Amino acid sequence: MKLKQTIETALAGLRSNRSRSALTILGIVIGITAIMLVMSLGAGAQELVLDQIQGLGTKTIVVIPGREPKGPSDFANVFLDSLKIRDVESLQSKSNVPFAADIMPVIFGTAQSSYGTKTYQTTVLGGGSAESNNIIADIFDIFPSQGSFFDTEDVKASADVAVIGNKVREELFDSVDNPIGQRIKIKGRNFKVIGVLSEKGQVSFFNFDEMVLVPYTSAQTHLFGRKYFDRIIISASDEDKIVQTVADIKDTLRENHSISNPDDDDFFIQTQVDLAARLSTITTSLTWFLIAMASIALFVGGIGIMNIMLVSVTERTREIGLRKAIGATDRDILTQFLLEAVFLTAIGGMIGILLGTGLSFIISLGLSAGLGLNWKFVFPFSGAALGIFVSSLVGLVFGGYPARQASKKSPIEALRYE
Amino acid sequence: MPALIKIDRVSKIFGEGETKTIALRDISLEIHKGEFVAVMGPSGSGKSTLLHILGFLDSVSEGSYVFEGKDISAYTPDAVARIRNERLGFVFQAFNLLSRTSVLQNVLLPLRYSSVPEQEWHERAISAIKSVDLFHRLNAEPSTLSGGEKQRAAIARALVNNPSVIFADEPTGNLDSKSGQIVMEIIRRLNDEGHTVILITHETYTAENAKRIIRLKDGVIESDTQVAQRASLEKFSK
Structure with missing residues (x-):
């Protein structure tokens, strides 16, 4: 058949x-x-x-305080205060980390923001740099649709200036055409709005739409009252230099923290490539x-x-x-x-x-x-x-x-x- | 002229030890082209076993079977299947039509296993169906056919590859006498047209359609006689 x-x-x-x-x-x-x-x-x-x-860019290296979690029950809640401004300054030195293009310390927390009678629960991210003006835009690939980011002078002066996310603008300024120059209260302290971000959505687990960006210096002294950072974000000058840069960062921080045995590290490093x-x-x-x-x-x-x-x-x-x-x-x-x-x-x-x-x-x-x-x-x-x-x-x-x-x-x- | 079918000292034994049954003992027999042989005998006489062996459905335990001049032990299983397909046609007591399948499709079935070119199938099937006068039920399914119509469809299926031998195993056993008569008329006509017919029956009046009657008892041939006076067809309608 x-x-x-x-x-x-x-x-x-x-x-x-x-x-x-x-x-x-x-x-x-x-x-x-x-x-x-x-x-x-x-x-x-x-x-x-x-x-x-990939919203953070593949050349990005993140330094996180504390001991690296080794297992699911390891919460790494020691040494959370290990990253200080001195570390940022050491990392900025070209003799320590020659292939670091941008270095930005980051501090974050939640805080209630208000304008007039309107309030909104926001994530406050303290960032910026005393050396580079466009560092936030460079690292997160976000740009203000109105106004501008704060500059190195604002960072040095711990200026009370803020760049607000799109959702924050909608919640607080729904009846105001131009929020630039208006003052909002964060944790009871007045901040001048100098920029509004275009709608962005999630970038690497940060929702910038619901965020208020302020200089890290003001966030440290005026909002959260602490001297340490939650992250130091560094971008390597080239993808080829990531491994070299990670090693340089480790050496620099260990020297700063007087650590000789890598097992005693009070920080750990994630690269975007690793994470992916x-x-x-x-x-x-x-x-x-x-x-x-x-x-x-x-x-x-x-x-x-x-x-x-x-x-x-x-x-x-x-x-x-x-x-x-x-x-x-x-x-x-x-x-x-x-x-x-x-x-x-x-x-x-x-x-x-x-x-x-x-x-x-x-x-x-x-x-x-x-x-x-x-x-x-x-x-x-x-x-x-x-x-x-x-x-x-x-x-x-x-x-x-x-x-x-x-x-x-x-x-x-x-x-x-x- | 050499015999179409020649078996020599054939025995068929089923089972072993205490359950051993001898269905056929040392049977020798020749059947020539164009014969119409009725095999008779009480149940258990071995007549079905004989038909199965002659029809390539079962093998012999002892002895030899020469079909169209060739010993069947020389055939491969596929060659046996080809002989069943091209040289033999079977008509069963229980009709064995495929259910939920039209008369035409049932009659086409042997052609599907054959080497006949596909473009000839339809014409052949229609001609076989016409020869059993069932053209008006071409697309009917078996469940809607009467017993006689079912058996006529089965005969058409047996005919469609133009076999040299038609084996009919109690073809009228499940039919009323009128339908049985029609079926026997068709079988007689096929024999007249040159097909060799081997018929199994236990009814004398059915056997009397044949030209030769072989009686089996307890696995041996009791008698083998040429019929001098074939039954007239009217005898059925008694």
């Missing part, structure tokens, strides 16, 4: 048992749907995270873990297929006997039943791909709209290919035994079967 005939025969066999065929593939549909969902959402999460990280790699590892391993779970669904689905195919083979014993009596070879029967199983599972796989794609698209919309994340729907081509391949494979593997049983039936036994 030619392959074309066998295919037609197998399809006819499936058609004459529509509802059973539909129920049989349910396990495969669910398994492939799960795989598609996991791969699509996994890829979406990865894109989101990478997007956030680490997060990508996490999402990838999570994705594969979930795929492994979905594979169990596929396995169970496969056993379901095998079960139904065995029932079908028994039920169609007479048909098999007849086909043999009129000239079907063992191979014809084997191919017919194998193809039935493969068609079943492949159809299940295709339905699963459509369903999984649809569901993950809806979830993506939900995540974007509901949680305000910049979540992009990703169609996982590899997942779709994998889905078709795996579901067909399930058919071959789990349909193989029943098909073999069918092909080995002797025609007279089969014809005698009642």
